[in-house]
Amino acid sequence: MDNEFENRQEETVSDIIRSNQQRKKQSFLWKVLAMRERNGRTMERGSSYSLDALSDPSIENRGSEPSMSSTEAVQNLRVFAATWNVGGQCPTMNLDLSDFLQVRNEPDMYVLGFQEIVPLNAGNVLVLEDNEPAAKWLALINQSLNGPSDLALNGLKQTASFGGPLFFQKPSLKKIKKTFKKINGKRLKSCNCVLEMERKAAKDFCFRCQESNFNSDDSSTEEEDENFPIPVALATSQMKYSLVTCKQMVGIFVSVWMKRELVQYVGHLRVCCTSRGIMGCLGNKGCISVSMSFYQTSFCFICSHLASGEKEGDELRRNLDVIEILKNTQFPRICKTPHSRMPDRILDHDRIIWFGDLNYRISLSHDDAKRLVERKDWPALFNKDQLKMEREAGRVFKGWKEGKIYFAPTYKYAFNSDTYYVEGVKVSKNKRRTPAWCDRILWHGRGIHQLSYVRKEFKFSDHRPVCSMFNVEVEVMLRGQKKKVSTYNFQNIDDLVSTRSSYYS
DSSP: OHHHHHHHHHHHHHHHHHHHHHHHHHHHHHHHHHHHHHHOOOOOOOSOOOSGGGGOGGGGGTTTSOOSOEEEEEEEEEEEEEEEEOTTOOOOTTOOOHHHHTGGGOOSEEEEEEEOSSOOOHIIIIIOOOOHHHHHHHHHHHHHHHOSOHHHHHHHTTSSSTTSTTGGGSOOHHHHHHHHTEETTEEEOSOOOOHHHHHHOTTSOTTOOOSOOEESSOOOOOOOOTTSOOOGGGGSTTOSEEEEEEEEETTEEEEEEEEGGGGGGEEEEEEEEEEOSGGGTSTTSEEEEEEEEETTEEEEEEEEEOOOOOSTTHHHHHHHHHHHHHHHOOOOOOOSSTTOOOOSSGGGSSEEEEEEEOOOOBOSOHHHHHHHHHHTOHHHHHTTBHHHHHHHTTSSSTTOBOOOOOSOOOBOOOTTOSOSSOTTOOOOTTTOOOOBOOEEEEEESSSEEEEEEEEOOOOSSSSOOEEEEEEEEEEEEEETOOSOOOEEEGGGGGGTSOTTOSOOO
16 A cells, blocks of 8 residues: 555656646747747748738737737838928929829828928028928928818918918918827827736837827927917818828928828837037938837838038048938837837838938039030949949948939029029039939838839929839738738738727837
């Protein structure tokens, strides 16, 4: 009997040991899985996807415990980026931006950058920047993207031109910005993380946050302007595109727009201004950078106006501007999750687009450049492009890409003219400018495919605007999914997910 009891004891102890070992193995496996998720996920692609995971309630609690399996869908986001130096000119009410914005192509996102929206005089640089032109550009963009609105009807028709004293009743840019950012009467929050997710998944990274980026409480401290009424209709479903963010720094102005149904997946929105002007610290030159997440992918957009001048060696000043912008631009940490993976530096983002008046010139004499321009020999002219030569030498934008240029130089035109030179008018050498591709769009990161790279024929300023359409891959993590997920487009997203899906921004 004693032997039998001892044998049972040994068997029980052996079972306990085996059970503990099994639990340790499982615990180790969970740690490995968690570590793999933190350090980067492998994209899985296949031929089919399951819609069950989109409405699976277990997704809502995915931050609290590891999932048995996860797959990553790749969605294609069509991004339209454009840059335009408007030469300090104030827009007129009959300026139609529809062709400039290529509205018929219906991209998912617009990223628009302007330079010199105000004259770069001492008053705007040193004293107080004028934000009335920015409000006008914003209203014109909204009119082209969303059609005529109460704002346009009530404001534009009050005067014959934008320069009139009654136009817009001198609106506040902050007020208009708030109006265009509204969705269903609510405003986009900078960070869409919630404290509940922080408590449930303190070790999880910030991309896994419940969809809560719309809140009726606005954390902004922007002042209200009671003199400018906001039409309620602007915040209704008539808006096809919604303003995600906009920012002005002296003459530089950036605005980001997205289709209304996609804005809910935007999160971690941050803006950073870097001055590179007079003495390297004033805002007449520099950049505005926008950082945001869209689903599980981080984006960064940089609109810059670099050092001017076409003397020998001026290209080195522009190189220095780029280096200092990359070095000094740091986005604030606004995320509520302690172990956030949202980057705070430009080059740490997944998808990056840099655009603006980069001011790189042509390293040819004025007469040699003029002959090539008259022959429309763009390849020969482009061989002397400073940005091309500086990139090939590895002195700037190392690792960045730019599409092939098949269009004429975008600078410097006579105002309201198609010619670089005004015949019969003598211009001093100090004011004479050699034609150049000053206005450029570059990108950095995988999953960005350029579809077009063109210039538009607007005679509004001495620069021609430059536009590019991109197809950008965006990763979306699906939990509890056993099948592989195929690539699909955001244009069909309404067929796949409801407006209030359980996806994390």
